[in-house]
Amino acid sequence: MPAKENLRPGGRSARVQASVHNAVRSLLKTMDRADVTIPLIAAEAGVTPSTIYRRWGELQELLADVAVERLRPDMLPIDTGSARGDLEVWTEQYCEEMSSGIGRDMMRDVLAAQDNANACKCDAFTREQIALIAERAHARGEAFPDIDAVMDGVVAPIIYRILFGDQPSIERVRDLVTNVLAATTIRPPQPASALISG
Amino acid sequence: MPAKENLRPGGRSARVQASVHNAVRSLLKTMDRADVTIPLIAAEAGVTPSTIYRRWGELQELLADVAVERLRPDMLPIDTGSARGDLEVWTEQYCEEMSSGIGRDMMRDVLAAQDNANACKCDAFTREQIALIAERAHARGEAFPDIDAVMDGVVAPIIYRILFGDQPSIERVRDLVTNVLAATTIRPPQPASALISG
DNA sequence: GCGCTAAAAGCAAATAATTTGCGTTAATGG
DNA sequence: CCATTAACGCAAATTATTTGCTTTTAGCGC
Numbered sequence A, B: 001m002p003a004k005e006n007l008r009p010g011g012r013s014a015r016v017q018a019s020v021h022n023a024v025r026s027l028l029k030t031m032d033r034a035d036v037t038i039p040l041i042a043a044e045a046g047v048t049p050s051t052i053y054r055r056w057g058e059l060q061e062l063l064a065d066v067a068v069e070r071l072r073p074d075m076l077p078i079d080t081g082s083a084r085g086d087l088e089v090w091t092e093q094y095c096e097e098m099s100s101g102i103g104r105d106m107m108r109d110v111l112a113a114q115d116n117a118n119a120c121k122c123d124a125f126t127r128e129q130i131a132l133i134a135e136r137a138h139a140r141g142e143a144f145p146d147i148d149a150v151m152d153g154v155v156a157p158i159i160y161r162i163l164f165g166d167q168p169s170i171e172r173v174r175d176l177v178t179n180v181l182a183a184t185t186i187r188p189p190q191p192a193s194a195l196i197s198g
Numbered sequence C: 001g002c003g004c005t006a007a008a009a010g011c012a013a014a015t016a017a018t019t020t021g022c023g024t025t026a027a028t029g030g
Numbered sequence D: 001c002c003a004t005t006a007a008c009g010c011a012a013a014t015t016a017t018t019t020g021c022t023t024t025t026a027g028c029g030c
Helices: A012-030 A040-044 A050-055 A058-071 A084-098 A100-112 A119-138 A148-163 A170-183 A192-196 B010-031 B038-045 B049-056 B058-072 B082-098 B100-113 B117-141 B145-166 B169-181
Strands: none
Touching: A012 A040, A012 A148, A040 A050, A040 A058, A040 A119, A050 A058, A050 A084, A058 A100, A058 A119, A058 B058, A084 A100, A084 A119, A084 A148, A084 A170, A084 B038, A084 B049, A084 B117, A100 B038, A100 B100, A119 A148, A119 B145, A148 B145, A192 B010, B010 B038, B010 B049, B038 B058, B049 B058, B058 B117, B082 B100, B082 B117, B082 B145, B082 B169, B100 B117, B100 B145, B117 B145, B145 B169
């Protein structure tokens, strides 16, 4: 039961949540996550441990809660002037963030929690970003694949590799983008050679 | 430190490991995983808790250890007579297993552990199965995609959806197979034996 | 086989984390 | 402003984890 956003979000309750979240972020900066305990977080946050236990249940739910906030995109995808450029730049940045130590840890925290609501949120964040790129592409009159096609063709392979093996190379990431754009049904005003290469 | 396959695999040590693994499997059958604790497992296995603590460190490593064994494929992919049939049948079965409650839990256990060696093993298992299908296809003179193409085009999207959202529909899974086969060019055989050890 | 060495297990005491009952504070709604 | 009750704090009880030391036994050279 991640007591996130229902039931009494006012004053004190919100302050406690913010304080606990800050304590977690602060502790994760200076120490190994294996050494972070609920009593420690409670002391850092200035609350009693039982508050955390009752509200989050276990450490993993709290970590997942904090991680999902950090995974929320804080900026719009960069506008490079073309759909291909937008998607390439966004994808490379996404891959870098997710495959970094911090990104990996946060993903692990989100997936390790009992409750998969946080994982769904992460998926929604990613889809939103891609939808923005798609909207811009359409506004320019460019073709752009379905969001699902991008999720399956670009995001899923990247995440799979990060979780189950090693970080994908930048070349591999570019290939994924190239392939998903090449499979787009409506032909964009781009040279055909750019779509087939790779 | 998952003390799996090094250092003194003989008699008693092996017996203890087997006993503990059995205890975990047995307990997971009858109770919620949130209620499974190390002292409980120790009692069921007839060992002292400190043995488990020293050997696996924490519950998650032990659960990951057990889960990866259960995720090891126990049969060859079904031979349907064609590459498409083989891949379709295998994929549907894989998707069903992984998206079941048990499959999800095991995947979560594997990914939640500090040590990602178990996750790599799961990846290797999957690649091995696909390599077998590929070998058969080539023996028949059929074209078959790269293992990596199948991982990116079929396995990754399925796993991503299971982890971050909902179970993919059977139609979606068939589409993934169709698309990866449509992109296939003829290529040399890839021996499965070269891809995995243990 | 026989003993030597050290890794792994057992035991129990010490420490730390988690749960729980109950009183107190303060957010929400009328 | 008052009533209601969710959420918090506190402390005692329970349970899990760590740790020092002893015992067992696998692995190995003879």
